[in-house]
Amino acid sequence: xxxxxxxxxxxxxxxxxxxxxxxxxxxxxxxxxxxxxxxxxxxxxxxxxxxxxxxxxxxxxxxxxxxxxxxxxxxxxxxxxxxxxxxxxxxxxxxxxxxxxxxxxxxxxxxxxxxxxxxxxxxxxxxxxxxxxxxxxxxxxxxxxxxxxxxxxxxxxxxxxxxxxxxxxxxxxxxxxxxxxxxxxxxxxxxxxxxxxxxxxxxxxxxxxxxxxxxxxxxxxxxxxxxxxxxxxxxxxxxxxxxxxxxxxxxxxxxxxxxxxxxxxxxxxxxxxxxxxxxxxxxxxxxxxxxxxxxxxxxxxxxxxxxxxxxxxxxxxxxxxxxxxxxxxxxxxxxxxxxxxxxxxxxxxxxxxxxxxxxxxxxxxxxxxxxxxxxxxxxxxxxxxxxxxxxxxxxxxxxxxxxxxxxxxxxxxxxxxxxxxxxxxxxxxxxxxxxxxxxxxxxxxxxxxxxxxxxxxxxxxxxxxxxxxxxxxxxxxxxxxxxxxxxxxxxxxxxx
DNA sequence: TCTGGGGTCCTAGGACCC
DNA sequence: TCTGGGGTCCTAGGACCC
Numbered sequence: 315x316x317x318x319x320x321x322x323x324x325x326x327x328x329x330x331x332x333x334x335x336x337x338x339x340x341x342x343x344x345x346x347x348x349x350x351x352x353x354x355x356x357x358x359x360x361x362x363x364x365x366x367x368x369x370x371x372x373x374x375x376x377x378x379x380x381x382x383x384x385x386x387x388x389x390x391x392x393x394x395x396x397x398x399x400x401x402x403x404x405x406x407x408x409x410x411x412x413x414x415x416x417x418x419x420x421x422x423x424x425x426x427x428x429x430x431x432x433x434x435x436x437x438x439x440x441x442x443x444x445x446x447x448x449x450x451x452x453x454x455x456x457x458x459x460x461x462x463x464x465x466x467x468x469x470x471x472x473x474x475x476x477x478x479x480x481x482x483x484x485x486x487x488x489x490x491x492x493x494x495x496x497x498x499x500x501x502x503x504x505x506x507x508x509x510x511x512x513x514x515x516x517x518x519x520x521x522x523x524x525x526x527x528x529x530x531x532x533x534x535x536x537x538x539x540x541x542x543x544x545x546x547x548x549x550x551x552x553x554x555x556x557x558x559x560x561x562x563x564x565x566x567x568x569x570x571x572x573x574x575x576x577x578x579x580x581x582x583x584x585x586x587x588x589x590x591x592x593x594x595x596x597x598x599x600x601x602x603x604x605x606x607x608x609x610x611x612x613x614x615x616x617x618x619x620x621x622x623x624x625x626x627x628x629x630x631x632x633x634x635x636x637x638x639x640x641x642x643x644x645x646x647x648x649x650x651x652x653x654x655x656x657x658x659x660x661x662x663x664x665x666x667x668x669x670x671x672x673x674x675x676x677x678x679x680x681x682x683x684x685x686x687x688x689x690x691x692x693x694x695x696x697x698x699x700x701x702x703x704x705x706x707x708x709x710x711x712x713x714x715x716x717x718x719x720x721x722x723x724x725x726x727x728x729x730x731x732x733x734x735x736x737x738x739x740x741x742x743x744x745x746x747x748x749x750x751x752x753x754x755x756x757x758x759x760x761x762x763x764x765x766x767x768x769x770x771x772x773x774x775x776x777x778x779x780x781x782x783x784x785x786x787x788x789x790x791x792x793x794x795x796x797x798x799x800x801x802x803x804x805x806x807x808x809x810x
Numbered sequence: 811t812c813t814g815g816g817g818t819c820c821t822a823g824g825a826c827c828c
Numbered sequence: 829t830c831t832g833g834g835g836t837c838c839t840a841g842g843a844c845c846c
Contacts, residue, residue, distance in 0.1 A: 348846095369814050379814040381846095394846085397813060457817090457846050577844045608821070610843090638815060674838090683812060688840060721814085818845080825838080 335536065335623055336558040337471060339511045341463040341518060342533045342541035343446065346550035348459035349382035351528040352435045353428050364390060364405055364425030368398045377640045385550055387425050398427075432458075441526040449518045454626050462538055464626035469514035471536075471557055473507045512555045519553055535561060537622040542574050561620030566593030573618050575610065583607060592618040631731050635668075636678075637661050638723025643682050645718040651708055657724040658707045662700035665726055671696035672726035675706040679714045680721035689713060696730040 345351065349367040354360045364387035368378050378398040390405040406419035407427050439458050446453055450463035515534045522530045531552035533544025540561045544554040556564045565573075571581045573592055583606055589595050596619035603611030616622065637657045644650065654677060665672055676690030689710040693702075707724045 377814075381814075395813070397811070400811060400813095460846070575844070579843060610820075633818070634816090636816065640814060676839090686841075690839060692838065720812095723815085816846090819843090821842085822840090823838100825836100827835085827837105828833100 338536050339465045339469055339471065340535055340538050340541040340626060341465055341515055342545040343461050343518065344531050344545040345459035346529045346531055347382045347384050349430060349435055350384040352438045355438060355527045360426055366392055366401055366425050366427050367430055368427060369430050381430050438526060438528060442522055445521045445525050452626050453628065455629055462626045465514055469510045471509050471511055474510050474513055509555065509557060515553055515555065538624050538626060539574050539617040539622040540620055543572055565618055565620055566591060568592045570595050573614055575614055580607065633729060634725055634727035635661055635664055636723055636725035638678060638721060640721045643718050643720045645716060647715055650711060650719060650722060653722050654707050654711050654724060655704050657722065658704040659700060661724050661726055662703040666698055669731065671698050671730040673728035673730065675703050676725045677707050677710045678723035679717060679719045681717055682720050
């Protein structure tokens with residue numbers, strides 16, 4: 315490690331100075347084109363074929379987009395999030411390849427298009443999850459196909475015993491001496507000196523493939539953001555090990571866009587500042603970055619330098635639930651209202667399934683070309699009330715009665731998973747004026763009802779109600795509520 | 811390239827309170 | 829009636845991620 319680059323987070327072996335963070339072993343597991351892999355799992359004939367899994371392409375022309383493209387399909391230029399129509403141009407469907415039609419696409423240049431089947435993917439994901447549960451106690455499941463593991467208590471950065479680079483097959487964890495010099499191995503290449511961490515990661519990867527039947531790429535590093543980048547560095551089927559001490563070197567040459575959190579906009583802003591690589595970003599003046607990008611700027615710089623002390627923590631409960639759907643651009647009011655009603659019902663149903671109350675209801679209306687409008691209204695207190703979701707959503711939609719939209723959405727937020735007493739807010743009228751509050755407020759503290767209409771000088775403060783669990787009432791829905799909450803917790807944020 | 815669906819976090823301005 | 833400062837909540841929009 316003679317390169318002049320100061321390596322963030324490097325610690326001396328014996329120096330227990332506060333943070334021995336550098337010794338953490340964090341694994342990032344990222345399934346390879348997961349949806350396509352799942353489809354292949356149940357349809358082995360798709361092996362080696364370009365496979366495109368899309369949403370909404372079915373009805374013909376389609377307003378759909380590519381959810382996942384297999385690596386074979388990517389070779390034709392098909393990418394995630396690409397409109398299906400475009401994907402079809404790059405890679406026609408197999409079904410369209412008619413050998414008798416001279417105008418039909420060459421069968422060699424076609425792929426398979428399949429509609430998403432989330433339920434099935436979730437089944438596969440839960441098998442993957444079982445493996446992960448077995449492999450690490452500390453996990454964060456980020457999405458259906460991605461997770462972080464903190465394996466510090468299962469393995470280490472010590473060099474594996476026996477001099478050899480003999481590719482042992484996963485998990486024969488004979489640990490050798492305790493010599494803890496982290497191998498200064500090339501980050502992405504096969505390490506000359508294998509660490510126990512590498513063996514561990516290979517074991518995880520192999521088990522996933524063996525037990526769930528789908529391939530994963532794994533990155534191992536002393537922190538989350540480096541592990542994330544590592545898992546991405548050699549996809550598909552990659553295993554990239556970045557030992558402590560080589561994190562900064564590993565990151566430095568990568569384009570800024572490879573840093574987690576740098577999207578197209580930030581990439582552009584950075585480029586204007588002459589910052590092209592993670593190394594540039596790491597070395598950039600952080601005050602300047604803060605001025606250009608806000609607090610995010612310095613944070614990205616730290617990440618780019620390999621400095622990330624976030625702990626691997628389990629995913630918490632969701633903050634919002636939403637549903638949206640695209641439609642052929644229309645200004646037709648009944649169509650819009652019907653759409654919103656259906657979305658509202660669905661969101662409310664999901665909220666109830668998960669045993670959560672919500673205090674804010676909102677809509678989204680996207681105007682062509684892509685102008686996103688959101689409107690939201692908060693209620694005096696958390697509710698579980700499908701009719702109210704619909705009512706408020708439709709009321710908010712009123713502002714867009716004349717508007718041509720291409721997409722509509724409904725969202726509930728300010729979720730409350732605590733107790734599910736009092737599921738409905740009786741008598742609340744979305745548009746009601748201050749005069750309206752006499753009836754209906756039944757079990758609500760009055761005054762706050764209708765506050766969203768603006769003008770009432772309400773006496774009972776919102777927080778009084780929210781904090782103060784409206785005096786134990788005998789509605790006895792408690793049991794069910796509790797059960798629902800339990801279920802919700804178990805099924806949220808994880809892969810089930 | 812005319813862009814699906816489900817999320818997260820951050821920022822900025824305004825209302826309101828003390 | 830020309831005016832300070834701090835804090836919280838709300839809404840809207842934006843960037844990003846998978």
